[in-house]
Amino acid sequence: MKVYIETYGCQMNEYDSELVKAVLKDQNLSFTTSLAKADIVLINTCSVRENANRKIYARVHEVRHLKKDQSFYIGILGCMVTNLGKELFDLPVDFLAGPDSYRRLPAMINESIAMQSTILDDKLSKQETYQNIYPLRQKGVNAWISVMRGCNNFCSFCVVPYTRGRERSKSLMDIYNECQRLADEGFRQVTLLGQNVNSYHHEGNDFAALLDKVSEIDGIKRIRFVSPHPKDFPGSLIDIVAQNDKICNHIHLPLQAGNDRILGLMRRTYTQKQYLELVQRIKEAIPDITLTTDIIVGFPTETAAECKDTKNVLEKVRFDSSFIFKYSERPGTLAAKKYPDDIAEEEKTRRIVSLNELQKEISLQKNQSHIGKVHDVLLEKKSTKKSTQDYQGRNDGNKVVIISKGPYQIGDFLRVKIEDASAHTLMGTVIAPQS
Numbered sequence: 001m002k003v004y005i006e007t008y009g010c011q012m013n014e015y016d017s018e019l020v021k022a023v024l025k026d027q028n029l030s031f032t033t034s035l036a037k038a039d040i041v042l043i044n045t046c047s048v049r050e051n052a053n054r055k056i057y058a059r060v061h062e063v064r065h066l067k068k069d070q071s072f073y074i075g076i077l078g079c080m081v082t083n084l085g086k087e088l089f090d091l092p093v094d095f096l097a098g099p100d101s102y103r104r105l106p107a108m109i110n111e112s113i114a115m116q117s118t119i120l121d122d123k124l125s126k127q128e129t130y131q132n133i134y135p136l137r138q139k140g141v142n143a144w145i146s147v148m149r150g151c152n153n154f155c156s157f158c159v160v161p162y163t164r165g166r167e168r169s170k171s172l173m174d175i176y177n178e179c180q181r182l183a184d185e186g187f188r189q190v191t192l193l194g195q196n197v198n199s200y201h202h203e204g205n206d207f208a209a210l211l212d213k214v215s216e217i218d219g220i221k222r223i224r225f226v227s228p229h230p231k232d233f234p235g236s237l238i239d240i241v242a243q244n245d246k247i248c249n250h251i252h253l254p255l256q257a258g259n260d261r262i263l264g265l266m267r268r269t270y271t272q273k274q275y276l277e278l279v280q281r282i283k284e285a286i287p288d289i290t291l292t293t294d295i296i297v298g299f300p301t302e303t304a305a306e307c308k309d310t311k312n313v314l315e316k317v318r319f320d321s322s323f324i325f326k327y328s329e330r331p332g333t334l335a336a337k338k339y340p341d342d343i344a345e346e347e348k349t350r351r352i353v354s355l356n357e358l359q360k361e362i363s364l365q366k367n368q369s370h371i372g373k374v375h376d377v378l379l380e381k382k383s384t385k386k387s388t389q390d391y392q393g394r395n396d397g398n399k400v401v402i403i404s405k406g407p408y409q410i411g412d413f414l415r416v417k418i419e420d421a422s423a424h425t426l427m428g429t430v431i432a433p434q435s
């Protein structure tokens, strides 16, 4: 049988889909990138906002419609399963496996085929890290690797602690060995993943120790990580990002809100001042740091003046880019229980538009400040832009850099002089391969 997987949501889901492929490959299933050819369709889902859920409902019906003349099995994986459980029995699906149930997936598929009924496993585990499963990755430049799973923070808006359970970390040596194997297979970059990646701890090793260990691997030239929480940013972590050349000078540091009352209601555990102080320490230690963030507008009871505080933080920090979301009430979270979703949709739209406009201006100015500078670019792929003549890579700060086609290979490191910039990308010409 041929399996087709569609993945929604965060990078952890991308990684999980690769894990699932490894589990299924062991059962002699093969894979296809064509929905039409698939005997088993898997949809790996996200629940972080309501529109993510809505998209999946629509997609399941669409897949049923597109393949209506074929016999096939369809399964839902990931956060929607642990979020909604039996409610998903309304959907025309054959099996439902939450993020900690993937080892059982082959048995579930067999069971659902044998019993002709819908099988659900939405149990969460305190231990599961999928240690010993080596994900089936597509060859490329970057490999995702989950170093910890779950979240203990219970920010009041967030469904993740309910959909992915408690924090647990993989052993340092297992991660090191996996990265060594990735380097042997030709991956030049690893991105360490976790819902709270910097809460990583295993047998006395913290996240800084993990970064240090992974950087010992010769073949790995770049190390990235997402997403850290501002509460777990000791000086030792800033120092290692500053001092270790392999660890990219990019930190994604979710702010969520700039107003102290809202940060309190969100249970983020820091104030605006503490966040700004952390940014200051990072900027002092790493002057060329690229900083990006996540922001939520329209949290219950947030006033326009309080949203202005978020805008002020944007202006002070001058993030290179921001992902800005409208608050979406998630059933079961503390915020959903305590605070009615009382900010009108139009007001949320006004706030998101206003913040996005400001961010776009800042992004453009920051990108333009790179014109004339030389960056090390790791070549990732042919550009998705219309011109097929272009290549696309990223600089140390994770910015997309477009260069003209040349005698280069995906995976090459190039020294590129930046000639032009938009709010989203840098454009440059290659001066030389990196020494």
Ligand code: 5AD
Residues within 6 Å of the ligand: 048, 049, 157, 158, 159, 254, 256, 294, 295, 296, 325, 326, 327, 328, 329, 330
């Ligand atoms: N509503 C809107 N955005 C949310 N996020 C998490 N939960 C919600 C929610 N209920 C955003 C946060 C987080 C990012 C991954 O998604 O900004 O950092």
Ligand code: SF4
Residues within 6 Å of the ligand: 151, 152, 153, 154, 155, 158, 159, 160, 161, 195, 196, 229
């Ligand atoms: Fe959600 Fe907060 Fe955990 Fe991030 S840290 S996953 S926002 S609960």
